[in-house]
Amino acid sequence: MSILIPQELIERLAAARRVAVLTGAGISAESGIPTFRDALTGLWANYDPQELATPEGFARNPKLVWEWYAERRQRIAGVQPNPGHLALAALERRFAQFTLVTQNIDSLHQRAGSLAVVELHGNIARVKCSREETVVNEFPDSESPPRCPCGAFLRPDVVWFGEMLPAAEALARAEAAAGQCEVFLSIGTSAQVYPAAELPLRALSAGATIVEINPERTPLTRHAHFALQGAAGKVLPQLVARLASA
Numbered sequence: 001m002s003i004l005i006p007q008e009l010i011e012r013l014a015a016a017r018r019v020a021v022l023t024g025a026g027i028s029a030e031s032g033i034p035t036f037r038d039a040l041t042g043l044w045a046n047y048d049p050q051e052l053a054t055p056e057g058f059a060r061n062p063k064l065v066w067e068w069y070a071e072r073r074q075r076i077a078g079v080q081p082n083p084g085h086l087a088l089a090a091l092e093r094r095f096a097q098f099t100l101v102t103q104n105i106d107s108l109h110q111r112a113g114s115l116a117v118v119e120l121h122g123n124i125a126r127v128k129c130s131r132e133e134t135v136v137n138e139f140p141d142s143e144s145p146p147r148c149p150c151g152a153f154l155r156p157d158v159v160w161f162g163e164m165l166p167a168a169e170a171l172a173r174a175e176a177a178a179g180q181c182e183v184f185l186s187i188g189t190s191a192q193v194y195p196a197a198e199l200p201l202r203a204l205s206a207g208a209t210i211v212e213i214n215p216e217r218t219p220l221t222r223h224a225h226f227a228l229q230g231a232a233g234k235v236l237p238q239l240v241a242r243l244a245s246a
Contacts, residue, residue, distance in 0.1 A: 003235045005242055009226045012209050013183055013239075014246045018097040020181035021088060022174075022199050026188025026214060027232045028104045031082045033075075053160045058130070062153050066145035069156040073124050081112035084187070084232030087240045089113035094243065099177035103189060103196050105158050118173050120196055126157035171195060178203040185211045187232050191220035200224075 013019070025033075051057045051064070058065045089112045092098040100117050102109055105124040109117050128135045131152035139146040145153045174196075178184060184203035191197045191212075200220055204210050212224040213235045221227045228235050 003228055003230045003238055005228065005235075005239055006226060009209075009211065010239075010242050010246050013243055016182040016209075017095060018177075018181045019091070019095045019099075019183045019185070020177040020199075020203060020208075021091075021098075021100045021185045021187060022189060022196060023088075023100065023102045023104060023109070023187045023232075024189025024193075024196070025104065027082070027084045028106055028108060029188070030084060030231055030233045031079045031108060033079055033106055033108075054162055055160060056162075058153075058155060058160075062155075063144050066153075066155070069124065069158075070144075073156075076106045076124060079106070079108070081108045082233045084236045085109055085112035085114070087232075087236035088187075090240050091236070091243075092116060097177075097180070099173065099181075101174040101177065101196070101199065103193065118170050118177070120159075120170055120174060122156070122158035124156055124158055127154045128157040130155045174199055175202060178208075179206045181206075181208050183209045183211065185213065186220055186224070187213045187236070189214070189218070191218040 051061070052068045085108050088100060088109065092100065092114055098116055100109055100114050102117060102119060103121050105119070105121050107123060107125055126135050127139065129148035129150060129152050132148065132150060135157060136148055136154055139148070139154055145155065148154055178199040179202055181203055184200050186200045189196065191200070200210050201223065204223055209226070210220070210224045212218065212220050212227045213230065213232055215229060215231055
C-alpha cells in the first residue's frame with residue numbers, strides 16, 4: 001500500500017544536512033520481535049515484569065532473570081532486519097550528519113548497515129558485571145548466570161526498570177543530535193518513555209522539522225509537522241525512493 005508522502009517533506013529532507021532519528025519497539029516488532037510485555041507468554045506468562053527486569057528482581061533470583069534474557073537473546077539472534085531498518089541505513093548515507101538514536105536492544109539497525117547508532121537502553125547481546133558495570137566479552141556458560149572474574153554475577157547490558165540510562169555519553173549524544181538537526185524523525189515509538197520522548201520536543205524547540213512515522217497516533221502527533229500513519233517497513237522505503245528521485 002502506498003503512503004501519501006508530502007512533497008514539502010521531500011524538499012525539506014533534500015535540503016537538510018543534519019538529520020536525527022529516534023526509533024522504538026514498533027520498528028523491531030515488524031521483524032517479529034515482540035515488545036517486552038508481549039514476550040511474557042508461554043512459560044513466562046505468569047511472571048511480573050518487575051521480577052524479570054529490575055535490579056531487585058535480579059538480586060532475588062539471578063538465575064531466573066538470566067534465563068529469561070538468554071531465551072530472548074536466542075530468539076532475537078534468529079530475526080532479520082526489515083525494510084524499515086534497511087531504509088534507515090540507506091538514508092544515513094545521504095546526509096553529512098546523521099544520528100540514529102534507538103530505544104531497542106536488538107542490534108537490528110547495526111545489522112542492517114547503520115553506523116551512527118546511539119543505544120539508549122543498552123544491547124541484549126552484551127553482558128556486564130553486576131558490580132563493576134564493565135562489559136565482559138568472554139565468560140563460562142556452565143553457570144546460570146555466569147560470574148565475572150571479580151566474582152560477581154554477570155547480567156544483560158540493558159536498562160532495567162528503575163535504572164538510569166547506561167551511559168551519560170549516550171544521552172548527551174542523543175540530546176546534541178536532537179538540538180542540532182534540521183529534520184527529526186520519530187519512528188515506531190509511543191513517545192511516552194522518557195528521556196527518549198523528550199528528544200523530538202528538544203528538536204522542535206530548536207526549529208527542526210518533526211516527522212512522525214507510526215501506525216497509531218501518539219502524544220507527539222499533534223506537534224509533528226508531518227505525521228505519516230503507517231508501518232516503518234512500508235513508509236521508509238517509499239520515503240527513501242522519493243528522496244532519491246528528488
